[in-house]
Amino acid sequence: MPLQTLEDFPPELDKLWQTLEAVVDPEIPVLTIADLGLLRDAEIGADETVTVTITPTYSGCPAMNMIEQEIKRVLGEAGYGAVEVKTVLHPAWTTDWLSESGREKLRAYGIAPPAKGSTSKRALFGAEPEVTCPHCGSKETEQVSAFGSTACKALWRCRSCLEPFDYFKCI
Amino acid sequence: MTADTEKMTPEQQALFDYLLRLGDNAVVLSHRLGEWCGHAPVLEEDIALINVALDLLGQARSIMTYAGEVEGAGHDEDALVYRRDGFDYRNVLLVEQPNEENFAVAIVRQFLFDAWHYELQTALLQSSDARLAAIAAKSVKEVTYHLRHSSEWMVRLGDGTSESHGRVQEALDDLWRFSGELFEADAVEERMAAAGIGPHPQSLYAAWSETVDRVLAEATLSRPEDGWMQSGGRNGRHGEHLGFILAEMQFLQRAYPDARW
Numbered sequence: 001m002p003l004q005t006l007e008d009f010p011p012e013l014d015k016l017w018q019t020l021e022a023v024v025d026p027e028i029p030v031l032t033i034a035d036l037g038l039l040r041d042a043e044i045g046a047d048e049t050v051t052v053t054i055t056p057t058y059s060g061c062p063a064m065n066m067i068e069q070e071i072k073r074v075l076g077e078a079g080y081g082a083v084e085v086k087t088v089l090h091p092a093w094t095t096d097w098l099s100e101s102g103r104e105k106l107r108a109y110g111i112a113p114p115a116k117g118s119t120s121k122r123a124l125f126g127a128e129p130e131v132t133c134p135h136c137g138s139k140e141t142e143q144v145s146a147f148g149s150t151a152c153k154a155l156w157r158c159r160s161c162l163e164p165f166d167y168f169k170c171i
Numbered sequence: 172m173t174a175d176t177e178k179m180t181p182e183q184q185a186l187f188d189y190l191l192r193l194g195d196n197a198v199v200l201s202h203r204l205g206e207w208c209g210h211a212p213v214l215e216e217d218i219a220l221i222n223v224a225l226d227l228l229g230q231a232r233s234i235m236t237y238a239g240e241v242e243g244a245g246h247d248e249d250a251l252v253y254r255r256d257g258f259d260y261r262n263v264l265l266v267e268q269p270n271e272e273n274f275a276v277a278i279v280r281q282f283l284f285d286a287w288h289y290e291l292q293t294a295l296l297q298s299s300d301a302r303l304a305a306i307a308a309k310s311v312k313e314v315t316y317h318l319r320h321s322s323e324w325m326v327r328l329g330d331g332t333s334e335s336h337g338r339v340q341e342a343l344d345d346l347w348r349f350s351g352e353l354f355e356a357d358a359v360e361e362r363m364a365a366a367g368i369g370p371h372p373q374s375l376y377a378a379w380s381e382t383v384d385r386v387l388a389e390a391t392l393s394r395p396e397d398g399w400m401q402s403g404g405r406n407g408r409h410g411e412h413l414g415f416i417l418a419e420m421q422f423l424q425r426a427y428p429d430a431r432w
Binding site for chain 2: 056058059060061062088089090091092093094144145146147148149151155169171
């Protein structure tokens with residue numbers, strides 16, 4: 001992730017980023033927008049205006065408006081004045097930006113995290129990732145559908161414990 | 172809307188036309204896929220088709236917002252999509268072809284489009300227009316997924332039962348005449364290619380053709396002969412189907428202008 005570590009930040013930015021930690025993805029509420037890598041930048045301008053930069057997971061992600069409202073609400077409650085939320089497309093979001101703690105939170109929530117550093121992202125054929133069942137840890141799993149309940153997930157099933165589960169698609 | 176476009180330079184006008192082609196393809200195909208909501212053969216596929224529709228709609232929003240800025244006439248994405256008439260739509264004819272309540276038709280249409288869309292977005296990664304390159308970098312990830320999905324269905328249906336094979340071959344034979352338009356060059360496309368903004372349409376053909384051959388071979392389907400190719404959509408000459416799409420899509424904004432959610 002291109003984000004700086006919090007320790008390098010001046011205190012006021014440190015506080016701003018920590019405040020933004022309260023903003024979660026409305027569709028996967030165990031993950032913060034920082035965990036997901038959606039939060040690209042946050043800064044305080046000379047006129048005290050706060051600018052927060054976010055990027056969508058998918059072009060049509062319907063959660064973006066809500067995330068923007070949440071950022072404004074959370075920062076407003078924390079006493080920040082003018083808040084501007086910018087959405088950028090470049091560089092394009094990738095599941096590789098998901099934080100280590102975010103991946104663990106996903107697994108605990110019952111969603112298999114994306115295969116890491118996968119080379120299959122642009123492979124057109126024969127690129128089934130190995131996905132571990134988030135319930136029982138078995139690797140005996142199969143894809144039921146390439147698309148799931150949200151744009152970022154696919155539907156899988158475990159052949160060991162027979163439970164269905166969501167897999168966070170690797171892009 | 173045409174009166175305002177007089178203020179654009181010829182370069183801006185060509186870019187605007189080009190962006191409308193990209194955006195309209197995405198909007199119209201998204202709408203066709205949306206028609207499957209609640210009607211697909213299985214629940215998982217219902218979800219899949221709508222997911223693809225959502226990706227395309229998101230891509231269209233990025234493109235249309237940019238198109239509105241290039242045009243400089245104060246039209247946002249909604250104005251461009253909901254207030255333009257059929258003859259101002261610039262999508263290829265392939266994407267407006269109706270579903271005919273036939274899943275094979277939806278899959279073949281999607282496959283022919285995805286195989287082309289994948290090559291187009293890959294080429295746009297190198298666009299000299301930074302905004303378009305950024306949109307492509309986002310889109311190509313989604314389109315890769317779409318192509319994988321429609322290819323798998325081509326194989327599953329083609330190499331399936333005699334019923335599914337027959338249906339998908341018939342849909343392929345029927346829709347093939349709309350594939351030629353994807354690779355047609357005209358003044359707009361030539362200008363984009365010369366400026367390094369978009370690829371020359373014919374440069375996408377070889378890779379598209381290879382993908383098509385590979386998938387059709389695995390699907391045990393026959394590639395139709397190239398015959399008379401229909402075209403005109405990119406210049407606003409559409410079949411009767413587009414009007415019905417727009418009548419439904421634009422109803423609310425036409426009846427209640429500026430209505431907000």
